Amino acid sequence: MAEIIDGKSIAEDVVAKVKQGAAALSQTGVVPGLAVVLVGEDPASQVYVAFKSRRAKECGFHSVQHTLPVDTDEDTLVKLIEELNVDKAIHGILVQLPLPAHIDAGRIIQTISPDKDVDGFHFINVGKLGTGELGTAFVPCTPAGAMLMLERVRGKDLSGLNAVVIGRSNIVGKPMANLLLAANATVTIAHSRTSDLPAIARTADILVAAVGRPEMVRGDWVKPGATVIDVGINRIPAPEKGEGKTRLVGDVAFAEASEKAGAITPVPGGVGPMTIAMLMANTLTSACRSAGIEPPVL
Ligand SMILES: NC(=O)C1=CN([C@@H]2O[C@H](COP(=O)(O)OP(=O)(O)OC[C@H]3O[C@@H](n4cnc5c(N)ncnc54)[C@H](OP(=O)(O)O)[C@@H]3O)[C@@H](O)[C@H]2O)C=CC1
Numbered sequence: 479m480a481e482i483i484d485g486k487s488i489a490e491d492v493v494a495k496v497k498q499g500a501a502a503l504s505q506t507g508v509v510p511g512l513a514v515v516l517v518g519e520d521p522a523s524q525v526y527v528a529f530k531s532r533r534a535k536e537c538g539f540h541s542v543q544h545t546l547p548v549d550t551d552e553d554t555l556v557k558l559i560e561e562l563n564v565d566k567a568i569h570g571i572l573v574q575l576p577l578p579a580h581i582d583a584g585r586i587i588q589t590i591s592p593d594k595d596v597d598g599f600h601f602i603n604v605g606k607l608g609t610g611e612l613g614t615a616f617v618p619c620t621p622a623g624a625m626l627m628l629e630r631v632r633g634k635d636l637s638g639l640n641a642v643v644i645g646r647s648n649i650v651g652k653p654m655a656n657l658l659l660a661a662n663a664t665v666t667i668a669h670s671r672t673s674d675l676p677a678i679a680r681t682a683d684i685l686v687a688a689v690g691r692p693e694m695v696r697g698d699w700v701k702p703g704a705t706v707i708d709v710g711i712n713r714i715p716a717p718e719k720g721e722g723k724t725r726l727v728g729d730v731a732f733a734e735a736s737e738k739a740g741a742i743t744p745v746p747g748g749v750g751p752m753t754i755a756m757l758m759a760n761t762l763t764s765a766c767r768s769a770g771i772e773p774p775v776l
């Protein structure tokens with residue numbers, strides 16, 4: 479049976495360090511500030527945004543939330559971001575995705591000041607990650623959190639290990655692959671056009687699933703002893719819990735995969751809580767940079 483990598487507990491460690499760092503920084507008169515912007519009333523987004531605001535307060539941050547109606551036009555949103563860009567009390571800006579279809583998400587992301595882009599989605603931060611300028615970049619929270627979990631079982635240096643990332647999105651798959659490469663892993667990126675995915679997955683010492691398909695990765699895709707990082711968050715019907723009830727599963731068939739893996743992340747309680755913890759860490763980093771102070775090591 480695999481070791482279960484407890485995202486909740488690692489996230490608590492991160493948050494404790496962030497709290498400490500924020501308290502120390504506050505002594506110099508700088509309180510880290512996070513602005514979260516939500517457009518519309520998507521229930522899942524509301525839940526995540528509430529988690530983020532709660533965590534920010536817990537860390538001692540100045541936390542503001544802007545909730546805009548679903549029919550907000552793009553220019554209004556751009557204007558809000560421009561105001562936040564010059565607001566001295568705000569060090570991190572997060573615009574919750576997905577945005578309503580009438581808004582060009584790309585334009586919105588590029589409007590966020592790269593110095594406050596705690597999601598790490600701006601071209602400047604993507605470019606820094608791609609060229610190894612990790613000291614001044616903001617790294618996207620989900621892959622950054624996944625790397626911290628991986629570090630707990632495999633250490634920082636992944637030399638000689640084969641990593642396979644399933645998924646090539648800009649917010650998870652690609653930055654994850656870049657981080658693995660920066661840690662010296664030999665990286666393969668698989669996606670919907672990949673042929674014989676199970677065979678490629680079986681080459682992985684480190685297998686990362688970021689697909690959005692419930693329990694797609696089966697037990698026999700997992701190399702014995704591999705470390706499996708399940709990024710997927712899928713809500714599926716759970717009639718056994720009662721009519722209309724749902725439950726959360728990852729992109730990995732957990733029970734099967736944990737018979738083969740050396741270590742595995744659960745869903746829930748895995749990468750999800752780490753994502754929010756890393757958002758707090760990035761916000762503290764931003765505030766430290768603005769004050770010319772070294773951010774704490776996580
Ligand atoms: N834990 C957390 O904090 C977070 C979790 N997530 C979760 O992670 C998952 C992925 O999210 P995200 O990257 O945004 O999703 P996207 O939908 O943007 O990307 C999914 C990727 O999976 C690939 N894919 C889809 N179907 C298959 C298939 N059958 N075989 C192989 N590859 C496939 C797609 O390939 P192609 O490019 O060819 O279309 C694409 O690259 C979701 O479950 C999401 O909810 C996301 C963000 C944060």
Ligand SMILES: Nc1nc(=O)c2c([nH]1)NC[C@@H]1CN(c3ccc(C(=O)N[C@@H](CCC(=O)O)C(=O)O)cc3)C=[N+]21
Nearest residue numbers: 526573574575576597619711746747748750751753754
């Ligand atoms: N600009 C932007 N940045 C994001 O980082 C971002 C986003 N938009 N849009 C949506 C995705 C998704 N995401 C999650 C965060 C936390 C959990 C999380 O805490 N999950 C808990 C369970 C939550 C539950 O019970 O629903 C867990 O896995 O244990 C999940 C998913 C961040 N995202």
